[in-house]
Amino acid sequence: MKGLILLLLFSSFAFAKECPSIDEDFISYYGALKDGPILGLKASISGAKKDRILCSSESCGSGGCECALYVEVDNCLTRVLEFRGSHKVLGEKADGMPLIEVIKKGDAIAPTSMKTFIWNKDRRKYVEKSK
């Protein structure tokens, strides 16, 4: 009996998943400076309260900030969309996740762009919705 309990305990340790830090993931993806300021925003995308948006403060400028959306995938907050500009969560959903519209202000070379991103359940990521 004692052995069974120990086995169960070890099994649960073996399967307990340690989630990677989203701050570190963000820094690694954007190559931002380790001590560079990161803005953390709570978001509500998946319906879970944990959703977060991280943005690099130093990237903020006339076109917006470099940001990434993290939602829970397999019990861990995972980067599912990288974007710059303002975002809007749309009412329409695909596979339980809302579509997201990202508007990036243009400049003298590139016009303002509006893109819609849709949840891709296989890739577990947001991808640009094909027109």
Place this chain on the structure above:
Amino acid sequence: MLKNRSRLIFIFTFIFCLELQAYPLFYKCGAGDRLEDTFAGPEILNQVQAMLSTAVNEEDFKQQANALCRGANECLEEVERIKALIGQSKDITTELLNVTSRYNGEIRRSQEVDQNYYDSIKSVVDQAFTLHACQEIKRTWDVDSWVGEDKNNFAVFYPKYNNYMYATGCRGRSSSAICEPNKISNYKNKIKSALLMGMDPYLAISLVWMEGGTKEGLDYLYLDPIAKFGAMGCTGTSIRSSQASDNSLNSYGTFYEIEPKVITRPALTKKLIDFQKAKGKPTSAGGTSYFCRKIYDDLGIVYDEPQDESCCLKLPFTQDSADMELIEEALIFEQARKNYQRRFSDREDPAFRIQRFNGYSRLMGAAEEVDAFRSGVDHYEHPAYGYQAMDYMVNSILTNPVIRNLVEEAEAEVEVSLGKKSDWRSIMCVEHPGGGIFQTDSNYYFNLHRDTPRLALAYTKWEKGEELSNAESKIVEQDIKALISKNIMKEDEYNVEYSKMINNYFTNHYQNRSTVGSASVQQSTYTWENLSNNDLSSIGSRILNRD
């Protein structure tokens, strides 16, 4: 008669003046980082310096001068004058060493020069009207010749055929290119606004060219809602959109909780008083009022008392005497001014400060798809936006007689209405505390921007057989798609195993796209070389309606 003369000067200048070589831009900084004077040195100076540094003897120099001038006497005379300026009396081999070392120094970023050198070159510049003296003509040329018959359109000289040539007013060099001329009416009043708020007017113009192009001029400048609060000194915190309430500020899709309070900013309110006075709407001598924005709305209104649920700036004048439109306009320049007051990360080049307006990306394009030539740049090392803005300054804005005239007129108006000179820090002078006289090479920032590396770290990793990061892979894929769309790569080269695709890209294509300039050249018709005299003449004619 005058009209014909003006046309002749115009054609002459655009045809002959632009034997485009780099030229030195001289500038004088005074107290408070104020730009007191600028002029473009004779471009032939650089030629002569180069000739001196390569000539082995006097005869060799003469031969080179003859080749340069194609035997034209007035050109040869000019060369001799410049040579005298540099130091004719010295033995040419000694001079060779001096000039080489000095020239190598000067061609870099701003270098200090002595007063005698500055005065002697300026005296040559002021007198010269010869074939090769294009920059001198630009400096002394009658402003009217740069203005169209409508008295509003004006010519902008920008010598490079690249993605940024639209500053000239035309988006291409062909006769079918879309042209949106710069108009004096879109600059005149706002230059004065910039001066009154301590913002560098030349930098303001460079920024609107970067952001909005030429159509709206300085009228393009605006603040997003959160920046309108920031300009007043009001602060807020970001919140999630689902938590946004009726009391949250929606700043283009990002929500903020603004702290309601009353702000007192004596230095800012003093500038607002001067601003209204100089704009012909003087404020009352005493009294108190409050410029307030509701914490959920960026509309600014002046009240006689602080408002609930608002962030208010306390003003030392009455509500009746406050002009809300003028205050909003002043705050735009106040916010812009704040942005370049300090260095970025101890970097001395002003381009790093300017990059702050656009933000710093470690790997441009990792967040969003951008034109391929702009992607893959590390702004922490190569502030490409800042380089281009500085290039506009030294290659165009500071030497444009219309813009200079508008600034000089605005400065005079400010002095008359306020009884003192406007107090603004030039981006050219912020790194020269204590002032002095400096020169910079006109090609310096152009070259920095053109040669800005793309995907440099990714390439090194690939060479070492290391894996690319997700962001690097994403940008390489975007680059490949751009090349496919231009028929430079084939669809088949994309639809292969990932490692094959990356190897193919770095082996066969990257060498042609490793810099901003080379990538732009490969994927567009831009050459990143000088526009020809005919092109410039044609653009100028169309802008000024002198076809």
